[in-house]
Amino acid sequence: xxKGFIRGISAVLIGLWSAMLFSETxxxxxxxxxxxxxxxxxxxxxxxxxxxxFTPAGPKSASLEQCDLGLGxxxxxxxxxxxxxxxxxxxxxxxxxxxLEHCMTQLQGLTPAEVHGKPYSLRGDxxxxxxxxxxxxxxxxxxxxxxxxxxxxxxxxxYELGERLFYYRxxxxxxxxxxxxxxxxxxxxxxxxxxxxxxQGAAEAYSSWPAYRISQGIVRTMGWRMRDCMRQQRMPxxxxxxxxxxxxxxxxxxxGAGAPMAAPGLKR
Amino acid sequence: MxxxxxxxxxxxxxxxxxxxxxxxSMKDKNFVTVERLEQDELQEFCSQPRSASVDxxxxxxxREAALKGVLIPKDERxxxxxQLGEKVASNGRGLQYSDxxxxxxxxxxxxxHQLDPKEVAYGNxxxxxxxxxxxxxxxxxxxxxxxxxxxxxAYNVCSHMPRFGAAxxxxxxxxxxxxxxxxxxxxxxxxxxx
Numbered sequence: 076x077x078k079g080f081i082r083g084i085s086a087v088l089i090g091l092w093s094a095m096l097f098s099e100t101x102x103x104x105x106x107x108x109x110x111x112x113x114x115x116x117x118x119x120x121x122x123x124x125x126x127x128x129f130t131p132a133g134p135k136s137a138s139l140e141q142c143d144l145g146l147g148x149x150x151x152x153x154x155x156x157x158x159x160x161x162x163x164x165x166x167x168x169x170x171x172x173x174x175l176e177h178c179m180t181q182l183q184g185l186t187p188a189e190v191h192g193k194p195y196s197l198r199g200d201x202x203x204x205x206x207x208x209x210x211x212x213x214x215x216x217x218x219x220x221x222x223x224x225x226x227x228x229x230x231x232x233x234y235e236l237g238e239r240l241f242y243y244r245x246x247x248x249x250x251x252x253x254x255x256x257x258x259x260x261x262x263x264x265x266x267x268x269x270x271x272x273x274x275q276g277a278a279e280a281y282s283s284w285p286a287y288r289i290s291q292g293i294v295r296t297m298g299w300r301m302r303d304c305m306r307q308q309r310m311p312x313x314x315x316x317x318x319x320x321x322x323x324x325x326x327x328x329x330x331g332a333g334a335p336m337a338a339p340g341l342k343r
Numbered sequence: 344m345x346x347x348x349x350x351x352x353x354x355x356x357x358x359x360x361x362x363x364x365x366x367x368s369m370k371d372k373n374f375v376t377v378e379r380l381e382q383d384e385l386q387e388f389c390s391q392p393r394s395a396s397v398d399x400x401x402x403x404x405x406r407e408a409a410l411k412g413v414l415i416p417k418d419e420r421x422x423x424x425x426q427l428g429e430k431v432a433s434n435g436r437g438l439q440y441s442d443x444x445x446x447x448x449x450x451x452x453x454x455x456h457q458l459d460p461k462e463v464a465y466g467n468x469x470x471x472x473x474x475x476x477x478x479x480x481x482x483x484x485x486x487x488x489x490x491x492x493x494x495x496x497a498y499n500v501c502s503h504m505p506r507f508g509a510a511x512x513x514x515x516x517x518x519x520x521x522x523x524x525x526x527x528x529x530x531x532x533x534x535x536x537x
Contacts, residue, residue, distance in 0.1 A: 236360070236361070236364060238392075239360075239361045239390075240361055240364070240365065242390045242391055242392055243361050243362075243365065243382075243390050244382065244386040244389050244390045245365075245379060245380050245381070245382050245386055246379045246380075246438075247379070247438050247505070247510045247511070247512055248438065248505040248510070248512065249385075249386055249389070249505055249506065249510070250505075251390065253392070253393075254468075254503045255468065257392070257393060258468075260467075261466070261467055261468050262466050262467055262468075263454045263455065263466040263468065264453060264454055264464045264465065264466050265463075265464050265466075266466075268468075272392070305369070306439050306440060306441060307439060309375070309379065309438045309439055310369060310375070310379060310380070311369040311370060311371055311372050311375050311376060311377050311379060311380070311440065312369060312370050312371075312372035312375075312440065313368060313369055314368055314369060314370060317367065317368030317369070318364050318367060318368050319364050319365050319367075319368030319369070320368065322364070
């Protein structure tokens with residue numbers, strides 16, 4: 076029911092958007108976003124995510140209610156804003172997706188292969204359970220300051236690793252994240268590029284993911300954003316919850332720390 | 344002596360750590376393999392923040408090597424067909440795992456440069472090249488531009504621009520066509536009024 080409605084809305088939004096796509100100014104999308112106000116089709120995905128969290132699943136037929144996102148088992152409110160963080164039970168730093176994988180395998184008895192089967196939607200899909208869960212979890216931190224933990228040595232090392240990866244050039248095109256994201260006022264074609272090495276740029280980017288992508292009609296997560304940037308850099312496929320994606324997200328979160336979360340955002 | 348060995352060793356380990364993490368964090372997809380994560384000397388040298396201090400001697404060596412590796416087209420025939428070049432400049436596909444490897448690669452020039460002033464969807468990571476042909480068509484100018492396209496690091500080490508010739512992104516024929524798109528008086532780069 077929700078999903079059918081979302082697809083209906085998506086079709087209308089895509090139509091509106093394509094009419095504006097060739098407009099010369101970049102401010103049009105901001106106007107459009109302002110026009111929608113607080114209305115974001117992601118709300119339906121958030122509802123789905125909440126339902127999924129409380130629904131028993133997997134071989135152990137358990138819900139995720141006992142999942143510890145960093146603030147204790149079952150505490151979801153405010154948890155996203157403090158990720159990525161160090162988890163003693165796995166002795167590593169995890170983002171929301173790595174942590175959900177941990178909970179799905181430990182609590183519900185799913186295999187890692189099952190969790191990794193299809194974490195993110197392909198174009199035209201209705202959205203995955205992981206995307207819905209992340210949308211709901213992020214929404215539970217909306218308005219709270221980005222405050223990734225940097226107390227543990229591994230958390231600080233993860234930030235430093237993230238910075239090194241940000242500048243790592245490789246592949247046939249010699250691209251790194253920095254190729255597009257270390258200067259202000261730049262764009263690719265008409266797409267503006269945040270300068271992720273600054274507080275402001277990182278805060279704008281980090282606070283708005285996960286986001287409802289109008290052109291795709293689904294909620295995309297920060298993990299997906301990292302994977303897709305790597306695809307555009309001509310790199311191989313970035314694995315969900317991997318050390319590299321956690322490090323890059325930590326780099327962004329720490330650079331943007333203090334700014335309020337505003338996810339799920341709304342993007343073209 | 345031991346200290347020196349330790350420092351050299353630590354630097355190597357430090358540089359390798361990013362590579363090892365990426366290797367563990369990525370997997371082959373379609374025709375794109377994790378071999379792409381290996382850095383050549385230039386990539387390794389250029390993986391630093393802009394603010395980092397640059398080893399000028401090493402930069403000069405890399406610049407020299409880049410220049411030496413440039414392959415000049417046969418009979419110095421730099422200019423091809425500007426209409427085909429326009430297509431190469433507009434095409435953003437190629438070498439992503441989502442692309443069809445049977446199709447020819449694009450140059451994606453518009454992602455970063457203004458060219459035909461009538462095209463509004465251009466990026467600004469690189470300078471505007473509208474009216475490029477007005478800079479003249481001397482042998483030196485043609486050779487300079489060819490070199491810039493082939494391997495930009497021959498002039499500007501750690502430029503953000505891909506090495507379209509040296510990395511095999513574009514063929515010699517495609518580069519000749521892009522050159523014509525830049526230089527031909529009939530090309531919209533040089534003809535169109537915004």
